[in-house]
Amino acid sequence: MTLTDPAQTLAALIRCPSVTPEDGGALSTLGQMLGELGFHNDRVTFSDEATPDVDNLYARLGSDGPHLMFAGHTDVVPVGDAEAWSRDPFAADIVDGVMYGRGAVDMKGGIACFVSALARLIARRGAPRGSVSLLITGDEEGPSINGTEKLLAYAARKGERWDAAVVGEPTNPEQMGDMIKIGRRGSLSGILTVEGVQGHAAYPHLADNPLRGLVTLMDGLLDPPLDAGNDRFPPTNLEFTSIDTGNKATNVIPARTTAKFNIRFNDIWTADSLTDELRARLERAARQTRLRPGREPVRYQLDLDPRSSPSFLTRDDALIETLSAAVHEATGRTPVLSTTGGTSDARFIKDYCPVVEFGLVGQTMHMVDERVALSDLESLTGIYELFLERWFDNQSSSAGAR
Known part of the structure; x- marks a missing residue:
């Protein structure tokens, strides 16, 4: 498998049947990819009363400098009536330039694109001047009790601190470059x-x-x-x-x-x-x-319900503008900065660092025949690569100016 190819990285993840709360091998597959890029992987299982145990992954590349987090989830919703699918929901079949599979857009596709973007950046100019971490849960589509919230606290107790975060949820309503989420209701x-x-x-x-x-x-x-x-x-x-x-x-x-x-x-x-x-x-x-x-x-x-979710708004102009510029350069579109939609795990991350969300087009998420165009995978990988390069360069320039 070539890590610089997002279609290959996504196919490997889709073929892991990680229906909440089962891992299906998804975190091991992702951990192996990240290990090849030099990440240190930390697998953590959390438990709670009356909820299933959930596996999670925290991986970090680098040990100092500005620290960027990418957050997401490898768990997926059930396929429903498997007979209604035109393709095996866990085969990652490609037909006419489109990959089919549960999790293709929500949100194994975003994870795959980030991994491939980082692999391309490392191959082109070496590891970023700082640290990159991936905070990946298996409990986003479930009760969200044994996932991101606990993994953040676990990492923070070990001394992890982050300067900014990107969540790879599918944020674009119709086409790549439509929308960046800068907050949530x-x-x-x-x-x-x-x-x-x-x-x-x-x-x-x-x-x-x-x-x-x-x-x-x-x-x-x-x-x-x-x-x-x-x-x-x-x-x-x-x-x-x-x-x-x-x-x-x-x-x-x-x-x-x-x-x-x-x-x-x-x-x-x-x-x-x-x-x-x-x-x-x-x-x-x-x-x-x-x-x-x-x-x-x-x-x-x-x-x-005592487990309410607060509203939040990210005000980190450097983070938002860097991502917006990368989206515009790659797609020619100026993304809308939005707070619409439901909740996401960004509601937990905002307590630790500024966070934005950007991923694939979400039109088929949770549907029969969930699918993603290979061209969209390539587009998102390119956006992430531009963003990674410029965010770290900007952070280094700001540090030098100080």
Whole structure:
């Protein structure tokens, strides 16, 4: 295998069936590649109650100077119905210049391109003047308990410090060069339970329909909008994702109903301030009687997931501008600097150093026939190589100027 060829490095990783939480040999395969480039590899397994053990890899090249981290994950989501795939999801077949396989874009492709970019840079001008580390987990697509968060803390306890980080998640919506993620919205999930009184649908005066109360509370949470966004983030968005009474009868008013929801919030809020706002809105809405004339206030309970994710915004101009310039030179496009989308492991990394995200086009991630164009692999490898060269050169120039 030639490490300078991203198609070869990606094929080797795809052929490891690393469906969360199984490693499938992916970290060993990656570790062997990195060993050939001179990295020191540290394999670490983390455990936690009621979650599967997860293998992780921390690899470092160099021992001093400016330190750049590349972060990602080798675990992938299940293939679903394997019969629905046109190709074996773990064969890395290439058809008409396109490689098929689970993880091709999310995100073994990003890892493969970074490895190949570094291999090209080393072959062309030697190892960077500083240190490069890869922080790779097998728990990003799973509960994210035994992965990046613990691996960062483990490395930090051993004295590791980083100046900047790039996460190789697929950030481009349609074509290479579209978008760099410079932050992420926070995420808060909850369950709203409304208590009523069970009864016959023909005798509603003898019952108290909790669905009427739930609709009232939902309206109070949704209207007015939580905010209008700002120049850094889109508006905060609350989506109800499930309503359940457990009631199979059509002529019975249920005794209880629950609704699940998720909020993606911008930096106008923290999890605490958003929680306060939700509770205030619910208290006001519970006293509304339009749908429940003559009734007492709605009886409800709000349970919020304690594992919320904060919003964050990276403000390291040198990191962002260096990556943006590399993208523009390689693709001719000026990437949008965005905070859209879901959460990623960047939410953990931002506590240790400035972090941005840039990877492949994400249109087929998690889909049947997940795939990547070989031309996109080549493009991303070229972008990473330019970025690596210029980031380290800039860091050296800044140090010299001081």
